[in-house]
Amino acid sequence: MTARIISGTEIAQKIREELKEEIDLLKSRHGITPGLATVIVGDDPASQTYVSSKIKSCQALGIFSTNYPLHESTSEKELLYLVKTLNDDPTINGILVQVPLPKHINENKVLTAIHPDKDVDGFHPVNIGRMVIGEQGLLPCTPAGIQQMLMRSHVETNGAEVVIVGRSNIVGKPIANMLMQKAGGANATVTVCHSATRDIASHTRRADILISAIGKPRFITADMVKPGATVIDVGTNEIGKTPAGKRILCGDVDFDNVKTVAGAITPVPGGVGPMTIVILMANTVKAAKLAHGLQ
């Protein structure tokens, strides 16, 4: 038996088509062009790859985008000043500051400075609070992308045992909250494992839906997966480079072996990554509508 592959590339393509229609209508009916500002501090090559795919995606959809590549030595004060300028700029509906930031900058301070209505990453404490109480707001991109993948590939979440490996602020914690939500939510039973969990496999083997977001190549092996389970792999670990210099990516899941046990599985690349980017586009459109009182 081999698992059904849940293609993030295909689902993201479908969502892009829906968004394109919505953006065209916003332009023709309301004269609104959504705008996204991306800010990247320093020259981490992985961050640059992500930001450039975000920019390409904006161009394909007709979202206005401006990128601010800042030097590694940029001060916290300078970055806060840029955020304030973007908060006050009416052509910008969404602001994304790529994380992690250099160590001399207080990340939480910067993320909190972004206006919550322009926080297309869903990282502002106000949006995190809204998410926890199940109120409409801007949801973090990777967790919202996972939820769309589950919904659109008809994976039953109601009453399901979900086990999440990893408790980061950008994936583990928010996805746990979203999947346990009742009203309009997934209504699942959620367990979160982390580095102090005593026996991770004893938890993962109970999972109907297993989500790994720890950044360790092939950490989830076949013996840790319940037969027929849905496995969502959030890892994008670089394990080497091709002779041409292209990054070779590997997920947190030992894909070749796990796919013989699982019922459904997401690949890396082509799984959660493309979903993250399309949700960022969707959040930018949502923020633009919000800014013009259309939602």
Ligand SMILES: Nc1nc(=O)c2c([nH]1)NC[C@@H]1CN(c3ccc(C(=O)N[C@@H](CCC(=O)O)C(=O)O)cc3)C=[N+]21
């Ligand atoms: N403020 C902020 N928001 C983020 O959303 C954010 C961030 N900072 N910092 C880093 C992480 C990571 N992240 C990814 C996005 C797309 C892919 C993606 O598209 N991956 C492709 C492969 C891309 C490649 O070839 O490198 C795939 O999985 O198919 C991966 C990772 C967003 N992040």
